[in-house]
Amino acid sequence: MKKFLLASAATLAATGAFADAHSPVKLGVVLGFTGPLESLAPAMAAGAEMAMAEVTESGLLLDGVTVEPVRADSTCIDAAAATSATERLITGDGVAGIVGADCSGVTGAMLSNVAVPNGVVMISPSATSPGLSTAEDNGLFFRTAPSDARQGVIMTEILMDKGIESVALTYTNNDYGKGLADAFQTAFEEAGGEVTISAAHEDGKADYSAEVGALAAAGGDRLVVAGYVDQGGSGIVRSAIDSGAFDTFHFPDGMISAALTDNFGSGIDGSTGQNPGTDSPGAQLYQEMASAADYDGTSPFSAEAYDAAALIMLAMAKAGSSDPAEYKDAVMDVANAPGEEILPGELGKALQILADGGEIDYVGASAVELIGPGESAGNYREVSFAEGELVVEGYR
C-alpha cells in the first residue's frame, strides 16, 4: 500500500511538473458572436487567433508554451450573459488574459464584475465609449481602439470640410451610441454646426417609421447614424431612403461594413463616414496575412483584435510570466517607443528580441500607440460612397 501511494505520488508529481512546463497559456476571446455585431465578430476572432497561432508556432513565448484561444459569446448587449461567460473563462478555463469584449456596455460590465475582482487583464479591440477611459480598472484594462471622444472630433472635421453645418443625429440606445452621439454633438456645436435633433433608436425592432418621421420633421443636410449596421442602424437608413427623408448620410465606425454597401448599393451614394484604420505598412501586411488565412482583414476591428492578442502575449514575454498581476505593467512598455518597431507577422522576431533583453515598440496592424489610461491614440479612415462602392478618401 505504501509503495502504491508513493508510486502514485511520484507519478502525480511527475505529471504535474510536466504540465507546468508545457501546459498551454489560455487566452479568452470574448466577442459578440451573436447579437448586433455578429457580422463583425468572426473576422475579429480570426485576427486574435491568428496572432496566437503565430506565437505558438514561433515557440518563443515563456520557454515554448503554446497559446490556446478559448471563445466565449459577449452577446454585445446582454451584460449578465457576458459577465457569466467571462466568469466561466476565468474560473473554469483559467485564462491568463482576455481579448474583448467588443461592445462598450458589456465591456464595462465584464471589467468591473469579473476582470477587476479576479485580476485578469482585458484588452478590448473595439469598445470605444469615452466612459471607459475613466473606469476603475487597477491597470488591467486596455484598448487598441480609440475613445469616441476622438471620433466625435474627426467626424466634425469631415463634415465641416464638406460644408455641412446642419445635421440630424440618431444613435443606438446604449453606451456606445450615446457616448459617440454626445461626443459628436459637443464637438460639432463647438465648431459652429447645428444638430437639429438627437434621437435614440432601439436595436432589433420591427419598425423605424416613427424615428425616421421625427428625424425628417427636424430636418438637416445629412443624417448621422451612430448605430450598428446589423441592427437598427440599417433599419433607419432603409426607412429614411424609402420615404425620401434623407438622401445622404454620415456613418461612424459601427456602420462601416461590407453589409452596408450590400444592403443599400447606390442608394447611399454621396454619403460619408469614418472608422478606425490606418494606411501604415502594418495594415497592408495584415490584410495580406488575412487573405492568406482566408478571412477579410479589412473588416472593422479585425486588425485591432490581432493587435490586442499580440499585446497580451508580448507583455507576458516582457514580464517573463503569464500572471496578469505581473504582465499588466508591461503592456504599455511593449506597445510604445522606444524599441524596435514590430509589424504583424513579426511576433516571433519580437519575442526573440524580448528574450534577448531588448526593447520593442509594437506597431502592429493598426499602428498601435497607447496613450493616457491605456487606449489607442486613434487613426481614422475617411470613406465615402460612390456608385454603390466604398471609396477610401484618406486617413486622419
Place this chain on the structure above:
Amino acid sequence: MEPLNALVAFANFVLVPATAYGAQLALGALGVTLIYGILRFSNFAHGDTMAFGTMAVIMTTWGFQALGISFGPLPTALLALPVGIVACALLVLGTDKLVYKFYRTKKAVPVTFVIASLGVMFVMNGLVRFIIGPDDQLFSDGERFIITARDFKTLSGLDEGLAIKTTQAITVVVAIIVVAILFWFLNKTRTGKSMRAYSDNEDLALLSGINPERVVMYTWLMVAALATIAGTLYGLDKSFKPFTYFQLLLPIFAAAIVGGLGSPVGAIAGGFVIAFAEVTITYPLKKVLGYALPESLEPDGLVQLLSTDYKFAVSFVILIIVLLFRPTGLFKGKSV
C-alpha cells in the same frame, strides 16, 4: 397648396408606413389568436415560425432567380410563397406531433403549453440561424417603388414628397385578400365551423362527432400559411433577419391582446392600433403645422408629444388601459 403639403408630409411619414406595418402586425396577430382560440395557449414560437417560413420562401426565391423565373414588376418571393407555406406547415405539424400532442393527450394545463412553446421557440430560432445564418438577407426584387418621393414632387409640384413602395401596397392588398379568405373559411365551410365549435366548447364539439386531431391539423396549416405570409411581407418591406423576427413577437402579442385573444377581428384591429400608436404619438408636428398654420403661428420647436424613445411605452400603456377596462380586449376575446 400649403394644406396639401401638410397632408402629404403626414401621409408620407405616418399614414403609409403605419398602414403597412399595421397590416404586417395584423397577419402575425391572426396566427397568434387562432392558436390561442383553438389550441388554447399563447404560442411564443410564432415569431420564429414566421422566420422559418420566410427563410423557406427566401431560399425558393433564390432558386427561382437562379432559374431566371421572375414575376414581372412584382417580387419573385410572391411566387415562392406556396413552397414556403408547405415547408412551414411540415415544420409546425412535425412540432405538433413531437411536442404539443404529448401534452394534449395528457390534458396539460395551458401554462405547460406556453413553456413548451418557449422551448420550441429556441429550437426554431437555432434552426433558422443554422440554415440561413444570422445575417440580414435582402430578397425583394422587381419594382421597388410605385412612386418615389422625388417623382411625386415633380409630378405634383408640391414641396413634400410621397413615397409608396411596391411592398407596402402588396402588403396591404395581400393582407386584405388573406383576411377575406380566412373569414370565409371560418364562417362558411364545414371545417371552419367545426373549428369554431371546437374553440367555443371542446367537449360539446367532441360529442357532436368533430374529430379533434383534424381541427388541430387544420389550425396548424392555417397558422403556417399566415405566419409565412406575414413574415414574407415583413421581410419584403424591411429585411429578413432572424433576430428581428424574434423581437417582432412583442408587438404581435400586444396587438393580439389589445384586440382580444381568440378574436380574429380583434387581431386585425389590434395590429392597426399598435402600429398607429407607435408612429403617430411620437411624430413631431413641426413640418405639418408649419404648412398648415399661418406664418405667424409657425412653431419653433419640434412639437413632439413624446420622444421616440417612448414609442414602445405607448403601445404598452394602451395594452394596460385596455386590459384594465376591458380584460377581454376590444373585441371580446377570451379573457387572459
